[in-house]
Amino acid sequence: MLIVHSIAELRAALAGRGRPAFVPTMGNLHAGHLSLVQLARQHGDVTVASIFVNRLQFLPHEDFDSYPRTWDADCSQLQAAGCDVLFAPREADLYPEPQTFKVQPDPALADMLEGHFRPGFFTGVCTVVMKLFSAVFASTGGGTAVFGKKDYQQLMVIQRMVQQFALPITIVAGETARAQGGLALSSRNGYLSAEQLQQATALSQALRQLADAARHGRMPLADLETQVQGLLRAQGWAPDYLTVRQRSDLQIPSVSALGSDPLVALGAAKLGSTRLIDNLEF
Numbered sequence: 001m002l003i004v005h006s007i008a009e010l011r012a013a014l015a016g017r018g019r020p021a022f023v024p025t026m027g028n029l030h031a032g033h034l035s036l037v038q039l040a041r042q043h044g045d046v047t048v049a050s051i052f053v054n055r056l057q058f059l060p061h062e063d064f065d066s067y068p069r070t071w072d073a074d075c076s077q078l079q080a081a082g083c084d085v086l087f088a089p090r091e092a093d094l095y096p097e098p099q100t101f102k103v104q105p106d107p108a109l110a111d112m113l114e115g116h117f118r119p120g121f122f123t124g125v126c127t128v129v130m131k132l133f134s135a136v137f138a139s140t141g142g143g144t145a146v147f148g149k150k151d152y153q154q155l156m157v158i159q160r161m162v163q164q165f166a167l168p169i170t171i172v173a174g175e176t177a178r179a180q181g182g183l184a185l186s187s188r189n190g191y192l193s194a195e196q197l198q199q200a201t202a203l204s205q206a207l208r209q210l211a212d213a214a215r216h217g218r219m220p221l222a223d224l225e226t227q228v229q230g231l232l233r234a235q236g237w238a239p240d241y242l243t244v245r246q247r248s249d250l251q252i253p254s255v256s257a258l259g260s261d262p263l264v265a266l267g268a269a270k271l272g273s274t275r276l277i278d279n280l281e282f
């Protein structure tokens with residue numbers, strides 16, 4: 001696996017190697033990331049991963065400084081997973097000057113749910129992803145990028161960005177990898193104590209409960225959402241949201257849509273000081 005740091009080195013490394021399949025990450029890799037790399041290998045001529053902890057998508061009180069940086073382990077895992085090129089820009093490679101141009105996502109999609117609780121998050125994500133896309137794909141005429149469904153709203157925002165800017169990039173979605181008990185794998189699971197790791201399975205269980213009850217129209221959706229949030233709260237969580245949305249646009253479904261339309265239950269909640277997110281398509 002070739003490791004490059006600057007955009008120029010990356011473009012030189014990709015020259016003549018066909019269409020890249022790209023997996024952007026912030027490092028601290030786990031089996032979920034590696035499954036995205038495996039998926040990428042089926043979708044391109046050369047598999048590229050990036051590791052960059054993107055300052056722009058963290059709020060001042062969030063964990064940018066303490067975000068786990070596990071360079072050696074990440075490199076060996078990527079190598080073993082069959083990644084061909086690792087792009088690991090330094091801050092000055094991606095942000096050589098203050099990033100005053102930003103990619104502002106559609107507020108109808110980006111200002112709710114995660115964007116409501118983490119204002120500016122999706123602007124930071126879109127801005128860095130646009131730069132990463134430019135670094136990887138500008139000299140190759142396009143390719144494929146792989147994003148995990150674990151960050152469901154992020155995946156949708158990126159899909160819309162690619163579509164609206166007519167970028168020559170196909171977005172492929174990877175399924176969420178889960179630990180035993182259903183906990184979605186996440187770099188932030190590393191912040192949890194052994195006891196909290198046991199408790200953390202309650203989030204995916206609550207989403208399952210919410211999805212089942214919503215499908216069967218047991219009570220008005222808003223009441224169901226309040227009820228499952230209450231159940232989590234009783235177990236020591238501080239939920240931001242647990243909600244059912246249309247898969248197409250993340251808007252609130254109509255009563256008739258609850259019976260059979262493609263829906264997704266999304267949740268975000270804090271366990272101690274660790275904020276976890278998860279979702280369930282149904």
Ligand code: PAF
Pocket residue numbers: 024025026052054057125128129151154
């Ligand atoms: O999902 C992530 O790890 C990040 O949001 C991404 C897409 C790498 C952008 O920094």
